[in-house]
Amino acid sequence: MSLTDPEEKMSKSASNPKSFIALLDPPEVIKKKIMSAVTDSDSVIRYDEENKPAVSNLMVIYSLCSGESIEEITQNYASYGYGKFKKDLAELVVETLRPIQNKVNELSAPGAIESILMAGAAKAQEAAQPKLRLFQNKLGLFAIQS
Template identity: 55%
Template sequence: MISQCNPVERRPRVFSGVQPSGALHIGNYLGAIRHWVQMQETHDCLYCVVDLHAITVRQERKALTAATLQLANILLAAGIDPERSILFVQSHVPAHSELAWILNTITYFGELRRMTQFKEKGGGEQESVGVGLFDYPVLMAADILLYGADHVPVGDDQKQHVELTRDIAQRFNREFGKTFVIPEPVIREEGRRIMSLDNPANKMSKSAASPGSYIALLDPPDVIRRKIRRAVTDSGTEIRATPDKPALTNLVAIHSIFSGLSPEAIEERYAGKGYADFKR
C-alpha cells in the first residue's frame, strides 16, 4: 500500500521593489525595508531594484549603475538575506518588459490617465511627459504578476497601482483562462507616514530638493544630529504629540519607532523640558 503524502503547503509570496534614484531615507526604512526584513520569516520574498522604473525620468548611465549597486548593498546591510530572499535587478530579467507589452494590450488608456501619480508627476505639462511615466503602472503590474505574488507591500502612493494590477490580472484571467494570482496590497500603519523635517505637511521624500528635509540612511552621525537640530518645530515648548503640533508629532513618532518607547513614555521623559533638550 502506498502511503498518502500531503503536499507541502506553499508560503505566501511577496514582491516589492524600490527605485535606485534619490537617497534612501529613514521613511523608506521604517515604512518599507524594515517590514521586508520581517516578512522573510513568513513569506517567500522577492525584492527588486527597479531600474527600469527609474529611467521614466532622465538618468545618467554611470550614475544609475552606481546607484543600483549601492541600493542593493543597502538592502543587504538592512537585513535582506540572500539565503531567504531573492534580490535582483529588474532590467536583468527581460520578462518584465515582455510581459508589460502583453499587458498593455488589455489595459485602457483611460485607466492610466486616471492614475494619481501620473497627474502629480506630469503636472500641467502632460503633453510633453514621457510615455514611460504614463505606462509606469503597467510595468509595475508585470513586475508583480510575473512572480505570482500574493502580497505586495506598498506605500499609500502606490496602492492605486496595485489595484490597477488586480484589474488587469482579473481581465486577463477572464479572457485567456486563469493565469495570474490576484495580488493584495499590504500597507503597514507603523512608519507609513514619516513626514518631512522642514515641512510636516509633506511626506519625507528622497526626491526632495532640500537634503535637510530627510535623514538619509547613509548620512553620518554628525549630519543626522544637525538635521534633527534644524528640524522645524511648532509654537510652544511642551513635548506633546498632538494634532495641532504636526512637526513635533513627527519627531516624536520617529523617536518612538527607533527607541521602542511609546509616544506617551517619550512625553513623560521630557516633561518640563524644551525642544532643545528633546532634539539632543
C-alpha cells in the same frame, strides 16, 4: 514626515536635503538635520498631529528608534524643552543607523564581496561533493587515484 514641512512625506527626492535623513548620512549631518527640524513656538513636547504636527513627527521617529510609546516619551520630556528632546533624538537616530552604516562600510571594503562569494562557493562545493560523487559512480566515472 518631512523634517522641514510636517505636511509632506519624508523623501530622498525632496528638493531640500534637510527634509530627510538618509540611511548613510554621517552622524554630524543627522544631528544637524534633526536640530534644525521644524517645531513650533510652543516648547511643550506632546503628541498632537493637528496642532503640533512637526513635534508629533519627531516623537514618532523617537518612538520607532527607541521602542518607547508616545506616552512614555511625553512623560520623559514633560519638564524639558525642544533642545534636549532634539539632541536626544539625534543621538538615538545616529545609534539606530550605526549598524546599517557599519555593514555598508564593511561590504564596501575592497575585496569584501569577493571574499563572501568565495566563502559561499567553497561551502556550496563542499555540500555538492557527495551528490557529485554519487552521480559519477552511477555513470561509471571514477576518479583516477595516483
